[in-house]
Structure formats: structure tokens, C-alpha cells
Amino acid sequence: MxxxxxxxxxxxxxxxxxxxxxxxxxxxxxxxxxxxxxxxxxxxxxxxxxNPDHFGHDSTRPPHSNDAKRWAAVRDLGDLYERHGREEGGRRIVDLRAAGYDKLLGGGSPGGAYAVIVDRFTPSAAKKVSDAGGEIVGQDDAGAQEIRVEGDG
Incomplete structure (x- = not known):
């Protein structure tokens, strides 16, 4: 080179x-x-x-909600009962609404009969809680009305 x-x-x-x-x-x-x-x-x-539009926001973009959703699984009901639960008339009641949870998911097994108060729940969560002898008060995934799912016990 x-x-x-x-x-x-x-x-x-x-x-x-x-x-x-x-x-x-x-x-x-x-x-x-x-x-x-x-x-x-x-x-x-x-x-x-x-680039005069470099700073600022785009006003045509719709605002989005920043509300964080909290879920609890069926397997966590024992721990949630210890922290947020109460007993009335021999029933173990877990109020997930008061604890700040929005929905009960169906993962795991409940490990006991609990009466669960929650805004929304999945069908598998309702089946597992009712099979264990508990009940759920709230709305299911599809429904707008409040329903009660009770078990055998």
C-alpha cells in the first residue's frame, strides 16, 4: 500500500x-x-x-389509567386469612376488598374452607373454593351482578 x-x-x-x-x-x-x-x-x-414539537405531550393521545390491579390466588387464602381475616359464627372470612385485592385467581388449592369477599373471581377459583366447603361473594368474570357461590360445608 x-x-x-x-x-x-x-x-x-x-x-x-x-x-x-x-x-x-x-x-x-x-x-x-x-x-x-x-x-x-x-x-x-x-x-x-x-423541531418545535420536541417537548410537550401529544394532546390527541387518550389518557390511560394508572390504577394498579392486585390479584390474589386461591393458594394464598391461608396467608391472607392470617393477615386480613376474621371469624364470624364459626366461618373464616377473608375480605379481599378491604385488603386491596381486585380479583381472586384460581391457582393452587385453598387449604381450608373460607368465605371470600372479592370484587371479581375466575370460574376455577369459584370451583376450588366451593369444593373446599367455602363460598365467594362478588362478581364472576362475565357478570355484572353480584353473585354468591357456596360450597358443601
């Missing part, structure tokens, strides 16, 4: 190699940063000219 014919060989000793004052063509310091840096500071006027 004939490196002796390249422009760099001719520019040896010239300090800036044709890039003007010392410091130009070095990183990005002379232009105020890389990319979109300084949009609210020293590049503000450029931002207003080139």
Missing part, C-alpha cells in the same frame, strides 16, 4: 491538518455536544426552528 502518496503524509507538521484553528474537528466540543444535547439550553433556538 503506497502510504507515501496520501494527503496525510503531506500534512505532517502542519498541526491541524487543514481543519483550521487548533481544537476544531476534535470530538464534538466546538458544536455544543452530540445529537440533541442542549435542546433546552444553548441549542434552544435551533430546537424552536427545527
Amino acid at each position: 503506497a502510504t507515501r502518496l496520501r494527503k496525510t503524509r503531506k500534512l505532517r507538521g502542519s498541526r491541524t491538518h487543514g481543519w483550521g484553528q487548533v481544537g476544531q474537528h476534535r470530538a464534538s466540543g466546538h458544536k455544543g455536544g452530540l445529537g440533541v444535547s442542549g435542546q433546552l439550553k444553548h441549542h434552544f433556538s435551533s430546537m424552536l426552528r427545527d
